[in-house]
Amino acid sequence: MRVDELDTPVPVIDLDRVEHNLAKMQAYCDLHGLKLRPHIKTHKLPAFARRQLELGAVGITCQKIGEARVMAEAGCADILLTYPVVGATKVAPLAEVAARTRLTVALDNAVALETVARAAHLAGTEIGVLVEFDSGDGRCGVQSADEALELARRAHGNGPLAFRGFMTYPHGPRTAPFLAAARPLFEAAGIPVETVSIGGTPGCWDAHLVEGATELRVGTYIYHDRATVGAGVAAPEDCALHVHATVVSRPTATRAVIDAGSKTLSSDRVAAAVGEGYGHILEYPDAVITRLNEEHGVVDLSDCDTRPAIGERIRILPNHVCVVSNLHDAVVVGRNGTVVDTWPVAARGCTR
Amino acid sequence: MRVDELDTPVPVIDLDRVEHNLAKMQAYCDLHGLKLRPHIKTHKLPAFARRQLELGAVGITCQKIGEARVMAEAGCADILLTYPVVGATKVAPLAEVAARTRLTVALDNAVALETVARAAHLAGTEIGVLVEFDSGDGRCGVQSADEALELARRAHGNGPLAFRGFMTYPHGPRTAPFLAAARPLFEAAGIPVETVSIGGTPGCWDAHLVEGATELRVGTYIYHDRATVGAGVAAPEDCALHVHATVVSRPTATRAVIDAGSKTLSSDRVAAAVGEGYGHILEYPDAVITRLNEEHGVVDLSDCDTRPAIGERIRILPNHVCVVSNLHDAVVVGRNGTVVDTWPVAARGCTR
Secondary structure: OEHHHOOOOEEEEEHHHHHHHHHHHHHHHHHHOOEEOOEOOOOOOHHHHHHHHHOOOOOEEEOOHHHHHHHHHOOOOEEEEOOOOOOHHHHHHHHHHHOOOEEEEEEOOHHHHHHHHHHHHHHOOOEEEEEEEOOOOOOOOEOOHHHHHHHHHHHOOOOOEEEEEEEOOOOOOOHHHHHHHHHHHHHHHOOOOOEEEEEOHHHHHHHHHOOOOOEEEOOHHHOOOHHHHHOOOOOHHHOOEEEEEEEEEEEEOOEEEEOOOHHHHOOOOOOOOOOOOOOEEOOOOOOEEEEEOOOOEEEEOOOOOOOOOOOOEEEEEOOOHHHHHOOOOEEEEEEOOEEEEEEEOOOOOOOO | OEHHHOOOOEEEEEHHHHHHHHHHHHHHHHHOOOEEOOEOOOOOOHHHHHHHHHOOOOOEEEOOHHHHHHHHHOOOOEEEEOOOOOOHHHHHHHHHHHOOOEEEEEEOOHHHHHHHHHHHHHHOOOEEEEEEEOOOOOOOOEOOHHHHHHHHHHHOOOOOEEEEEEEOOOOOOOHHHHHHHHHHHHHHHOOOOOEEEEEOHHHHHHHHHOOOOOEEEOOHHHOOOHHHHHOOOOOHHHOOEEEEEEEEEEEEOOEEEEOOOHHHHOOOOOOOOOOOOOOEEOOOOOOEEEEEOOOOEEEEOOOOOOOOOOOOEEEEEOOOHHHHHOOOOEEEEEEOOEEEEEEEOOOOOOOO
């Protein structure tokens, strides 16, 4: 079957473009002596995680324990969880993953450290710890090298915990100053820093410029999207996932309605400099998806020379591909416009 | 188990509040002689659809064929699909639903009408048609009574199609003018208008003021959310679904990070007049969820007198509850703070 005969809306992934994107990132990391640890939150597919490992990734990155469980069951033997797991309810699930795989958890506080320590005890196995630092993003992360040292001291030599280094996301302007401040402190304390893990697709091609970084975590690079193209790190022809949709109504001369709304594309926007609306329609680049309801996309055709008819199929480059993957129970994978298979998105909805 | 012992993030539904909301809307419709046809897109749960029918709903409303399939299999015998189904790929799935239930489809164009006619032929059963008109929302719908008549003529007496009336969403200022213009046209053409279906929770308590309306479609009223409370149609104590989350990081004095991001809450916003941010935290009403990443919610605590500790649990009233339901494979239902059951969201992800 041709991909353009599929029922819509449907996310369709081009396997050749995926392979190109994976190989290019691995080659970049190899060239610069960086370890690559892909973030699977973008695809949530065991088959692609295994392919990333085959191509040379040292392990994978997951955001939630549920994702890690799916990937450990799929055979991923080295997992970094870049999320502070906190509280009693997390101990048993984390221990379960730790028993199956070499696990490292990034964290920025003592409560998370205690949670991880309890899981390690329960599993009877070592769990690695990276201390997350805030390099300018203003999300998680310790604010100073002193705070990092205090946490590292609690992890270093603490029973089954193993302090392994630092993590930040995305690597921002305070990465180098933090590392410069931390090095002498950690040296003086006799705590080795094995790993400095940085991440984020928008800054991926500058990763080799971050002095001291040992590892790159990237997720979106597998598919790319309107945001990463807009950030200048990918070309439109690198984009591997498009949502195929159908024009279901043309109420006025300048308005179309498509069968892809926020339950298909998400409500994520892109920076104003990148573009307007909720996705880029390949066939009508001057059209703007001005509004999404749950199942409707409202398209302004005012600036289009030609305009689609009811029943016409279009392809949409999503603003943010990671949240699109997560909305769909399954994705279609294809090659040269032909359907190869349909894959369940195995780690979809793993928010815990 | 208590609901506040559940692993987070997790959507928790209060069954007593659901029952209150369902009964109140049914009583309102009964009082005013309106038929109630709840939209199941909000909950996507067969158990609640059946309860809505038990309380007196004449049938249910679905947005996509996949939702209708799930609900027909669950025993819903009368389904209105308020979506223009268009194209060859829709014929067989629509026929499958039509063979199981009394089906009506709303549409605003001849291509959709032809699709529905083919499905009716294939199923060998009647499918009802409502013509959707635009009453001011600027999404789908014919723009004039003349257009409506043209479509109705094609449906009326067209083999297994049965023209049943009009539908609009939400009922806006052009509802009355449209109906006033349409009545004489349809009378002159000898085409009876059995149903005038209006909808939308924000305008629900004014539905009885819409002259000529016979049927009310509402979805959000089952749970309510920050948007419907903000619209003044529900009180905070009517809200039946909250996302329970945990504070996982406190990087600075004024910042908390919670384990609920856009994959848990969605990126849907509310009108500026209703409030800032991505949800309302019950325990910290002055806190603002300023930013969501996929699994992180960043909370500004600047205006809070007291501030949560790491590990503390909070409850979030979502901005838009319909998209929250759709993000989760399962929801927890409870009563008086105690877990009653966990239900799979059976029609989750049914975008086709």
